[in-house]
Amino acid sequence: MIDPVVLRENPDVLRRSQEARGAAVSLVDDAIEADLARRAALSTFEELRAEQNVFSKKVGQAAGDEKKALLAEVQQLSAKVKDASAVVVEVEAAYDIAVRKIANPVLDGVPAGGEEKFVTLREVGTIPTFDFEPRDHLELGEMLGAIDIARGTKVSGARFYFLRGIGARLELALMNMALDRALEAGFIPLITPTLVRPEIMEGTGFLGEHADEIYYLPADDLYLTGTSEVALAGYHSDEILDMTGGPLRYAGWSTCYRREAGSGGKDTRGIIRVHQFNKLEMFVYTTPDEAETEHQRLVAWQEGMLQSLGLSYRVIDVAAGDLGSSAARKFDIEAWVPTQDAFRELTSTSNCTTYQARRLDTRYRGENGKTTPVATLNGTLATTRWLVAILETHQQADGSVIVPEALRPYLGGLEVMTPLAPLTPSTPVTA
RNA sequence: GGAGUCGUCGCAUAGUUCGGCCUAGUGCACCACCCUGCUAAGGUGGAGAACUCGUAAGGGUUCCGAGGGUUCAAAUCCCUCCGACUCCGCCA
Numbered sequence: 001m002i003d004p005v006v007l008r009e010n011p012d013v014l015r016r017s018q019e020a021r022g023a024a025v026s027l028v029d030d031a032i033e034a035d036l037a038r039r040a041a042l043s044t045f046e047e048l049r050a051e052q053n054v055f056s057k058k059v060g061q062a063a064g065d066e067k068k069a070l071l072a073e074v075q076q077l078s079a080k081v082k083d084a085s086a087v088v089v090e091v092e093a094a095y096d097i098a099v100r101k102i103a104n105p106v107l108d109g110v111p112a113g114g115e116e117k118f119v120t121l122r123e124v125g126t127i128p129t130f131d132f133e134p135r136d137h138l139e140l141g142e143m144l145g146a147i148d149i150a151r152g153t154k155v156s157g158a159r160f161y162f163l164r165g166i167g168a169r170l171e172l173a174l175m176n177m178a179l180d181r182a183l184e185a186g187f188i189p190l191i192t193p194t195l196v197r198p199e200i201m202e203g204t205g206f207l208g209e210h211a212d213e214i215y216y217l218p219a220d221d222l223y224l225t226g227t228s229e230v231a232l233a234g235y236h237s238d239e240i241l242d243m244t245g246g247p248l249r250y251a252g253w254s255t256c257y258r259r260e261a262g263s264g265g266k267d268t269r270g271i272i273r274v275h276q277f278n279k280l281e282m283f284v285y286t287t288p289d290e291a292e293t294e295h296q297r298l299v300a301w302q303e304g305m306l307q308s309l310g311l312s313y314r315v316i317d318v319a320a321g322d323l324g325s326s327a328a329r330k331f332d333i334e335a336w337v338p339t340q341d342a343f344r345e346l347t348s349t350s351n352c353t354t355y356q357a358r359r360l361d362t363r364y365r366g367e368n369g370k371t372t373p374v375a376t377l378n379g380t381l382a383t384t385r386w387l388v389a390i391l392e393t394h395q396q397a398d399g400s401v402i403v404p405e406a407l408r409p410y411l412g413g414l415e416v417m418t419p420l421a422p423l424t425p426s427t428p429v430t431a
Numbered sequence: 432g433g434a435g436u437c438g439u440c441g442c443a444u445a446g447u448u449c450g451g452c453c454u455a456g457u458g459c460a461c462c463a464c465c466c467u468g469c470u471a472a473g474g475u476g477g478a479g480a481a482c483u484c485g486u487a488a489g490g491g492u493u494c495c496g497a498g499g500g501u502u503c504a505a506a507u508c509c510c511u512c513c514g515a516c517u518c519c520g521c522c523a
Contacts, residue, residue, distance in 0.1 A: 039484090046492045049491085049493090052504085057451080060504070078504090240480090369462095369478095371481090
């Protein structure tokens with residue numbers, strides 16, 4: 001939710017942001033109007049209510065005829081209060097709707113425009129070259145007995161898979177490595193619920209733009225989360241946090257579920273885009289003036305992971321039009337995927353400033369002792385998708401894959417993953 | 432799933448019988464000052480969350496798990512929901 005003070009005193013900030021996002025500028029004026037209507041109704045109600053309170057007190061003290069007379073008088077007033085109160089409810093609901101339509105104002109420097117207007121901040125690492133025809137991650141995964149799509153589909157349908165053998169181990173190794181990095185950086189590990197109540201899903205803003213991406217269980221009125229960000233953001237909802245010890249950093253591990261509606265036909269091969277995967281997510285609560293610095297730290301931790309894994313990548317500053325409504329700025333890191341001849345997103349980190357915290361009512365006590373919303377940030381530290389880049393980048397001609405050094409301690413020192421069967425690309429995985 | 436007990440301003444509690452004296456009291460913790468030769472005790476005062484009116488000083492309104500209802504008036508009565516605990520049942 002946007003800052004109502006900004007709406008009142010500095011609406012141009014919001015107008016410029018809406019413009020950059022390619023969203024409707026008129027929403028700002030709608031909200032201003034709704035705010036005025038709301039405050040007017042509130043004043044009317046409160047004055048009547050104050051009057052009624054005085055009367056009620058008198059009634060309580062009076063007796064006999066005097067009481068009867070007072071009662072007759074106050075009854076009309078009571079009706080008026082009721083009406084005024086109904087108006088307030090109505091007008092506040094309208095205000096709420098109007099204000100929630102406005103996205104978080106983007107930070108200075110965020111490139112304006114749609115998805116393709118992103119700015120590449122840097123490219124790191126050398127793009128791998130091969131003196132043989134590189135295999136894609138699925139072919140490698142099948143040779144290694146690491147990925148079993150056929151059986152995933154048999155059991156659960158399209159976009160499901162089994163990670164098996166070295167594949168299963170590799171994912172756990174990756175997650176553990178990421179967790180160790182997070183611990184070094186002072187994060188508190190958290191294994192989060194993946195089913196959440198509607199108000200939490202709503203509060204994190206996912207029910208708006210991502211509504212049809214989300215699995216819903218009607219029998220229990222619960223949503224399956226597409227990222228542990230949801231639970232991590234809800235963790236401190238309705239709380240006043242102590243920020244004197246610096247930022248509160250959490251590393252949330254969870255399985256993530258996404259319907260991938262609307263991405264039909266895209267990335268149908270392998271495990272690039274799937275309904276279920278695992279992710280270690282960083283989530284930070286901090287003061288608003290620290291948020292941008294923290295955002296840079298999150299990117300640095302992400303880059304540290306990718307570098308340790310020997311991946312080449314680029315960092316992009318995502319364009320305003322491609323930001324979620326909660327994010328004021330977002331950096332994506334995309335790793336080079338050799339067989340696609342392209343960079344593919346492996347991480348994303350958003351600075352949500354106070355927007356998300358306002359919705360979830362997460363505050364801290366500022367210098368003057370007043371409570372004020374915190375800033376929240378989130379970012380990926382590892383996901384299943386990373387296996388794609390790792391396998392393809394470090395493959396050798398015989399279909400074996402070199403284990404990046406940083407991962408070896410997590411795989412009992414294993415240096416190379418070797419194919420199960422002789423080289424026949426279509427070799428089915430056998431049990 | 433069944434039966435029962437319960438949910439009060441950071442923590443702990445009073446208040447709910449029988450609606451108005453609740454402007455929600457008290458203890459602990461907290462902040463400021465005073466006193467005191469000292470990591471203590473005592474004294475005085477302050478202090479919940481949110482919205483809103485006002486340049487300000489200072490007002491007003493709301494909040495007793497959440498939401499409705501009854502009433503001139505609800506922490507208190509009624510309904511629904513959420514949560515905690517206890518016992519029973521079931522269980523990959």
